[in-house]
Amino acid sequence: MIPEPWAPVVNAVIYLLLAPVVGGLIAGIDRKVTARMQGRVGPPLLQPFYDVGKLFEKENLVVTTTQNFYVLSYLVFMAVSGALFFSGGDMLLVIFAFTLSHIFLVLGAYASYSPYSHVGAERELIQIIAYEPMIIMTAVGMYMVTTSFYVGTIVQSAIPIVLYLPGVFIGYLIVLTIKLRKSPFDLSTSHHAHQELVKGVTTDFAGPNLAKLEIAHWYEYVFLLGVVYLFFAWNPLLAIAAIIIAYFLEILIDNTTSRVKWQMTLRSAWLVAGTLGIINLGVLYYLRMVVVP
Amino acid sequence: MTYLAKSPWIVHYDGSSCNGCDIEVLAALTPIYDVERFGIVNTGNPKHADIFLVTGSVNEKNREIVKNTYDQMPEPKVVVAIGICAATGGIFRECYNVMGGIDKVIPVDVYVPGCAARPESIIDGVVQALGILEAKRKAMNENAGAAAKPAGDAR
Numbered sequence A: 001m002i003p004e005p006w007a008p009v010v011n012a013v014i015y016l017l018l019a020p021v022v023g024g025l026i027a028g029i030d031r032k033v034t035a036r037m038q039g040r041v042g043p044p045l046l047q048p049f050y051d052v053g054k055l056f057e058k059e060n061l062v063v064t065t066t067q068n069f070y071v072l073s074y075l076v077f078m079a080v081s082g083a084l085f086f087s088g089g090d091m092l093l094v095i096f097a098f099t100l101s102h103i104f105l106v107l108g109a110y111a112s113y114s115p116y117s118h119v120g121a122e123r124e125l126i127q128i129i130a131y132e133p134m135i136i137m138t139a140v141g142m143y144m145v146t147t148s149f150y151v152g153t154i155v156q157s158a159i160p161i162v163l164y165l166p167g168v169f170i171g172y173l174i175v176l177t178i179k180l181r182k183s184p185f186d187l188s189t190s191h192h193a194h195q196e197l198v199k200g201v202t203t204d205f206a207g208p209n210l211a212k213l214e215i216a217h218w219y220e221y222v223f224l225l226g227v228v229y230l231f232f233a234w235n236p237l238l239a240i241a242a243i244i245i246a247y248f249l250e251i252l253i254d255n256t257t258s259r260v261k262w263q264m265t266l267r268s269a270w271l272v273a274g275t276l277g278i279i280n281l282g283v284l285y286y287l288r289m290v291v292v293p
Numbered sequence B: 001m002t003y004l005a006k007s008p009w010i011v012h013y014d015g016s017s018c019n020g021c022d023i024e025v026l027a028a029l030t031p032i033y034d035v036e037r038f039g040i041v042n043t044g045n046p047k048h049a050d051i052f053l054v055t056g057s058v059n060e061k062n063r064e065i066v067k068n069t070y071d072q073m074p075e076p077k078v079v080v081a082i083g084i085c086a087a088t089g090g091i092f093r094e095c096y097n098v099m100g101g102i103d104k105v106i107p108v109d110v111y112v113p114g115c116a117a118r119p120e121s122i123i124d125g126v127v128q129a130l131g132i133l134e135a136k137r138k139a140m141n142e143n144a145g146a147a148a149k150p151a152g153d154a155r
Helices: A003-039 A045-058 A066-086 A089-112 A115-144 A151-156 A166-179 A208-231 A238-258 A263-293 B020-027 B065-071 B083-088 B119-147
Strands: B010-012 B052-057 B078-082 B097-098 B109-110
Touching: A003 A045, A003 A208, A003 A238, A045 A208, A066 A089, A066 A208, A066 B052, A089 A115, A089 A151, A089 A208, A115 A151, A115 A166, A115 A263, A151 B119, A166 A208, A166 A238, A166 A263, A208 A238, A208 B109, A208 B119, B010 B020, B010 B065, B020 B052, B020 B083, B020 B119, B052 B065, B052 B083, B052 B119, B078 B083, B083 B109, B109 B119
Parallel strands: B010 B052, B052 B078, B078 B109
Antiparallel strands: none
């Protein structure tokens, strides 16, 4: 057995090694299911790995060399935030590292001179502003239920968290659409080919830099679905089922809606955070403080 | 390492095509042909693309755009000229503003004839281009090993 003090480190290392594999498979399943929904056969399951392998074979074409630094920072901080999460670290610290990694992506897009890249960067910022309140509320909600910000404590608690936080959970699923870059909120860039604004925030990243961006997305997928797991942590089987259903819903929404304007994205994300999130937390606060002191 | 042949991404540019060939290019993406089966994605971005599909002839207005798009693609890259206009200028060859086929401006690797080119022949042309792409990658790696400078850069 692994000695107790080493368990978080081992978890973090397992995450760093396996998350790209799992994330890539999720991306592959995503593309396959999307193709089936559109009446197509779709690419092989391992297509995302072929894509990244190919991108590493290409020339690293950059507008300014600072882009290399920003993309690497995006990847590193995404991996760090996921590793903190899976090692049972502080949720708030995880969220800070997570936001920081996206700021690096925005800076990378601003470092080039392409107007498409700049518009993509602006939209990425708007998306960060849109989803951040709900993500923070998720952490606060989990604290109110389990009295801990530590993922290690939350995951071991026997409390059915989702029953206390139904509003927060639905709100989280809605901002998950933004985070997974799914339609209708795929403003800054889309996984679907040939959308408007060339390729938004990824326009000026080519070859190995784009590959690093993809790997960062894979880390991100695993981390975001890990948060879904936390809501159902008292029952691992139910949690896995919830993750599968949540992701399937995201693909369904992606294929049945068209992209909305940024105002609508901001409004709907904040409306959800402001109603479902605040009411859920308010009721919880009332029950804790007034009904059961 | 043959990832390049498993994931060719395409950027499509309509020179002065009548739109016949363009519709056939897009037809290759529809459920009937579904080229995504082979990992082919139609990106709108030359910086993400490996294969440059050009339809229609080159004229005085778009020669800069064709050249610029080609220059923005990272190595290794191939160009496929779709349809007879892209190959030679076609029936527009004698027009006062038309320069001729795409090869007047950028090096073309595969010519797909037809007016309009059939989706089957477009897919066949792209598959042939994959072989050339792989050969270019090998040449690029050998050059990089020999002279430690990016290959295919003629400047």
